[in-house]
Amino acid sequence: MKHIEKLGEWSKEGIYKYGGRQSDGMPLFYTQECAMTMGSSAGLAGIQENMKGIEVGVAELPYDDELIAKPQNTIIGGASLWVLRGHSSEEYKGVAKFFSYLSSAEVQADWHQFTGYLPITQQAYELTKQQGFYTENPGTDTAVVQMTSTEPTANSKGIRFGNFLQTRDIINEELEAVWAGKATAKSALNNAVRRGDEQLRRFERTQK
16 A cells, blocks of 8 residues: 555656556657656567667566565466367367477477567576577566566465456556546555455356
8 A cells, every 4th residue: 555655646746657558658768758667578679679779777676675575476467378168089189289389498488589478487488598598688587587586475376366357457447546646545445455356256156
């Protein structure tokens, strides 16, 4: 709550500027109107393309040591591949073979290097390191280090969250009210919890 309060204060003072839900604030960084931006590891390529000749540093997410003793790993984001029920065993053998191919160190290293997304295996990370990619492209391993440098907790290993997209929209709406000066951090977070719980109860009813 203290963190949200501080960002709300900075928003009023013009120190912090909300970039929108689709990283609409990135052009402000490209033009050097703002000095720091936070975003996906996949955004580094766009930064480098739009800021050629400008020295840009890459760091792990900042944290306030008055609020927490040490930083904790963040939860990885991204899309998922799903396999549906009702097909033959032969088809599932093909699916398994395809997934094994996608998960191979060679494919994951290649995917990681040209997209900026994190590799899904330690082997792909080690292969990328052996290939000299991180040495040639400083900062591209920062997100991997942030995800793996601390022992994950029960709450930072990942989540399975019913109606996640709807709840994420709720969180964004409540935070946007704080950035606009229309709500306090406490009221926004309380509303987010209440509305998020309603989504979870709705999800539970659909699964019975």
